[in-house]
Amino acid sequence: MNLTLFDLDGTLIPGDSDHAFGAFMVEIGWADGAAWAASNDKFFADYQAGHLDLDEYIAFATSVWRQRPLEEALAARDRFMAQVMHPLLREEARALVRRHQKAGDLVAMVTATNEFVTTPIAVAFGVDHLIAVQLQRDEAGLYTGAVRGVPSFQAGKIARVNDWLAGLGRQWSDFECVTFYSDSVNDLPLLDIVSHPVATNPSPALADIASARGWPILELFA
Numbered sequence: 243m244n245l246t247l248f249d250l251d252g253t254l255i256p257g258d259s260d261h262a263f264g265a266f267m268v269e270i271g272w273a274d275g276a277a278w279a280a281s282n283d284k285f286f287a288d289y290q291a292g293h294l295d296l297d298e299y300i301a302f303a304t305s306v307w308r309q310r311p312l313e314e315a316l317a318a319r320d321r322f323m324a325q326v327m328h329p330l331l332r333e334e335a336r337a338l339v340r341r342h343q344k345a346g347d348l349v350a351m352v353t354a355t356n357e358f359v360t361t362p363i364a365v366a367f368g369v370d371h372l373i374a375v376q377l378q379r380d381e382a383g384l385y386t387g388a389v390r391g392v393p394s395f396q397a398g399k400i401a402r403v404n405d406w407l408a409g410l411g412r413q414w415s416d417f418e419c420v421t422f423y424s425d426s427v428n429d430l431p432l433l434d435i436v437s438h439p440v441a442t443n444p445s446p447a448l449a450d451i452a453s454a455r456g457w458p459i460l461e462l463f464a
Contacts, residue, residue, distance in 0.1 A: 245417040246342040247403065247432070248369070250353040250360060252425035253442045254339070255330040256463045259363060260355040261286045262330075264303055266322045273306045289354075290445065292427055296395050300356060300375065301387040307358075308385035315358075323362050331366055334462050338423075339367055348410075348417070352403060354395040354428065358385070373402045397431040423460070427451070 251258040264282040267273040273282075281302060288294040307315040342349050350371035351364050357374040364372040378390040394402040407413055414420060421438040422429070427447045433439040441452035442460045452459050 243417060244342075244345070244347045244419040244421065245414075246347040246349045247352050247420070247422040247436070248339065248349070249422075249424035249426065249429055249442075250351055250363065251355060252445075253423050253462075254335040254351075254367065255327070255363075256332065256443070257330050258286065258289075258355075259327065259359055260303065262326050263319075263322055263359050264306075266318075266326055267306045270318060270321070272310070272318070278306070289428065290426075294395075294428075296354070296375070296393050297389055300377070300389050304356070304358070304377065304385055304387050308387060312384075319358070319362065323366070327363060328366070331363075332463060336367065338462065339369060342421075343368070347421075348412075350403070350406065352394055352399050352422075352432070354393065354399075371406065373399070373406055396428050399429065399432045400435065403432070424448075433457075 248254055251260065261282060264273070265279065268275060268279050285294060285299045285302065307318060339349065349369055350373055351360070351367065351369045352373040353360050354375060356377055357372070358377060360372060360374045373394050375393045375395065376390040378386045378388040380386050392398045392401045419438055420436040421440060422432055422436040423440045423442040424433055425443045425448065426445060439457045440460050441448050441457050443462055444452055444459060449459060
């Protein structure tokens with residue numbers, strides 16, 4: 243059996259679900275217009291540059307919906323999926339995921355976007371295993387704005403995949419081929435250790451690294 247891992251944002255979708263969800267919060271009037279949007283854009287730029295303060299970002303990004311009743315937040319997420327995300331779920335990406343699944347690969351989505359935003363996206367792709375940033379809840383089950391455990395961000399993706407595999411009673415050496423598709427230099431730690439790294443819709447920085455190292459480059463949405 244082979245193991246295939248997919249980053250989400252910029253890799254399986256031509257956009258960033260986390261940033262888009264923030265923009266949607268502004269659109270529906272839950273966030274304070276231009277000022278909040280500017281902060282959202284600044285965090286996104288920090289992510290692209292590889293120096294995002296994830297704890298600060300999670301506290302910011304969840305603040306507009308976690309203070310509302312959970313039923314309202316879930317309804318807003320459903321609207322986001324229908325209006326924003328579904329047009330980004332391109333057939334090229336769906337077909338790539340299906341190809342690995344039909345080959346019998348163990349497939350997982352490994353993303354630095356939080357579990358609240360990404361759970362329905364993984365379902366839409368038909369991916370059963372989602373490794374996303376986990377959100378802390380208090381004793382009443384309410385989201386606190388803090389990260390729970392190791393975030394699936396940069397080198398943390400390796401730790402989270404290790405834990406996930408251990409929970410399945412597996413380890414890296416069980417797989418003949420381990421493939422990871424990603425667009426971002428933030429994922430270099432995981433790209434470096436898999437047997438088959440694929441720079442997918444890569445940023446200019448990752449494209450340069452992939453070219454220098456002889457990694458395949460896939461322009462999924464070209």
